[in-house]
Amino acid sequence: MNEDAEQTKHPSHAPSELRQDPVSGEWVVIATGRAKRPQDFASAPQKRATPSAYPCPFEVLFPNAHSVYARDGGTNADEWLVQVVPNKYPAFVGGACPVLREVGPYRVTDGIGFHEVVITRDHARPLGVQTSTEAELVLRAYQDRFRAIKADSCMRYISVFHNHGPLAGATIEHPHSQIIATPVIPPDIGRSIAGSHAYAQTHGGACVHCAVLRHELRAGERVVYENNDAVVLAPFASKTAFELRVMPRTHCAYFEEAGASERRGVAEALTVSLARIAKGLGDPDYNFFLHTAPVGPPESFSHYHWHIEIIPKTAVWAGFEIGTGIEISTISPEEAAAFLKNVIV
Ligand SMILES: [Zn+2]
Ligand SMILES: [Zn+2]
CATH class of the missing domain: 3.30.428.10 (HIT-like)
Incomplete structure (x- = not known):
């Protein structure tokens, strides 16, 4: 295990670890003390209706x-x-x-x-x-x-x-x-933009997402899939079990500016991610969404890095989550990544 991975190693005495997302500043709890095996997250078989x-x-x-x-x-x-x-x-x-x-x-x-x-x-x-x-x-x-x-x-x-x-x-x-x-910038986007801007200010204009990508590719433990244009990560501060993030390798704030090669690479990474979640976790319900720079008056968001986030429905928000905005995930992103990496689709 290299130094980068060592630094994020879970201390053995605590039942959980609080982790902060470097972009949004949000905290999450990775509560592996209440550990379940990856298979335990699988949904009951879904009854999907037919069009007829x-x-x-x-x-x-x-x-x-x-x-x-x-x-x-x-x-x-x-x-x-x-x-x-x-x-x-x-x-x-x-x-x-x-x-x-x-x-x-x-x-x-x-x-x-x-x-x-x-x-x-x-x-x-x-x-x-x-x-x-x-x-x-x-x-x-x-x-x-x-x-x-x-x-x-x-x-x-x-x-x-x-x-x-x-x-x-x-x-x-x-x-x-x-x-x-x-006509307004949604709060989650505002937080992400502010976090990415603050990082650029204190790091000579550098992109926090590019820094995360470099770190994750070196550490390897949270990388689920990669191709020439995109990388799929289980985020360090995963909000929910088996959350995935599809990151284009090339820095670009604006999704609409991504070229054909990026579109193909991200499309491949997205379909592989969704297929592995479906196969590995029994076709759970999920949301995915795009995070990209705001539009409107000329204002530079060049520090931002567009990406797609995938959130499988593996847990329900309870009082602690609703009351504090801190989510508790009962599987570590490292374990989730190791599991999803090996699902054959
Ligand atoms: Zn239909
Ligand atoms: Zn970047």
């Missing part, structure tokens, strides 16, 4: 689709693989830039924004079993919408997320992601 079991609304190509991506690389409607459509029940709608109002001690603003759905064609094939070519199309669809939404000067953040299964909040089983653009 109920009328699935996502089986058709929507006439109002913003964009369509077809098998042949073109837009042949019969061959569609990915489509982006406006959400039928949006949380945010387009309109004039909202104005912040003060109501007594409160601040309020209108829910002006974008809410779109990115649908892949095959009901029975979640992203984890799709090819990396198909997943790359999904990333391309995200990027194209990013560029279009960015043109709206009111928006400050574009959030991309994917809910798989009811425990992860998916109300429609058909594989789909969502894009929500808001």
Whole structure:
């Protein structure tokens, strides 16, 4: 074991270790004193419905689709693989830039924004079993919408997320992601940006994510998968058991600027990660989401490093988590990585 790995070794006398995320500053508890084996996290077999079991609304190509991506690389409607459509029940709608109002001690603003759905064609094939070519199309669809939404000067953040299964909040089983653009920077993003900015200030402009990547590739113990363009890590301060982070190797703050090679590498890393979680843990529900630099007024976020976070639903937030924001994970990320590294998909 080298020096880097040695420094993060768990002390034997304590039943848990408090770890701090170097970017967000958030603390987590890795409570391996209450240790379970990796297999003990496996979900009970899931009953996934078939499209014929109920009328699935996502089986058709929507006439109002913003964009369509077809098998042949073109837009042949019969061959569609990915489509982006406006959400039928949006949380945010387009309109004039909202104005912040003060109501007594409160601040309020209108829910002006974008809410779109990115649908892949095959009901029975979640992203984890799709090819990396198909997943790359999904990333391309995200990027194209990013560029279009960015043109709206009111928006400050574009959030991309994917809910798989009811425990992860998916109300429609058909594989789909969502894009929500808001006129405010969400708090988790704000914390990440502030943390990454503070690190750059005190480290000659260096990127904290690049530093983490270098450290993790040297230490090796939390690396789950890597290819030429991307690395999958079980984060040192994992918020939840089997959390994974897909990091592009090349430093870039803005997801929408990632090139074809990165898209392919990240798509491959994402599908491998989801497939190993599904196979190793009995197809648990999960969320994944993109973290990238905010949009809007010219302000440099060049210190940031876009990435994807995958959170399997292996635990429920209880009073301590809700009351403090500190999550307790009962398997160490080192053990989770060792387990997922060896799942054959
Ligand atoms: Zn469907
Ligand atoms: Zn970086």
